[in-house]
Amino acid sequence: QKEVEQNSGPLSVPEGAIASLNCTYSDRGSQSFFWYRQYSGKSPELIMFIYSNGDKEDGRFTAQLNKASQYVSLLIRDSQPSDSATYLCAVSNAGGTSYGKLTFGQGTILTVHP
């Protein structure tokens, strides 16, 4: 079992729809959860992070965390063609003021079609 699992997709949604990206992780000691967006040929760009159970909203993005189910998701509302990219879920067992490596999923390819 991989430490961080994502559906590779591709996930295709029409413009204006909600895109739902899912991620599960195996390490129950994980404390910090991140979503990165990566355009083709570019480096990962941090778009959301979440540490506590529940929802966290930032503009069109909502991250959801359920530690009991070891599940984290990203919702993108009013999807735009410019949201088309690979979305990487990353997990760390560091939190607060500590440091540590990120373990990444394989990424989900999202395509938003006009």
Place this chain on the structure above:
Amino acid sequence: GAGVSQSPSNKVTEKGKDVELRCDPISGHTALYWYRQSLGQGLEFLIYFQGNSAPDKSGLPSDRFSAERTGGSVSTLTIQRTQQEDSAVYLCASSLGTVGNEQFFGPGTRLTVL
């Protein structure tokens, strides 16, 4: 302010040669990380430095890989006797750590070993 910078952006080398990759973290960030991203392998952790603590080298794939960080800032990743399987994009990230473990990535160095 300036983000993470890496050099060179591209490096082509012959099998068996040594290469050095450089990373300049965001000013004031005390933690620096190296990852690599290759086709079919996703993003994998290599090594990280935090302040004056001993680096976490747990992700280095072999003893041909080493890294140093001088003066708590710039880092160099060295790969000795390169092999074709070392071909990948090498990504550097830095983090501040005071509000969590958010890591910000540089543009990467694409290494091709012929």
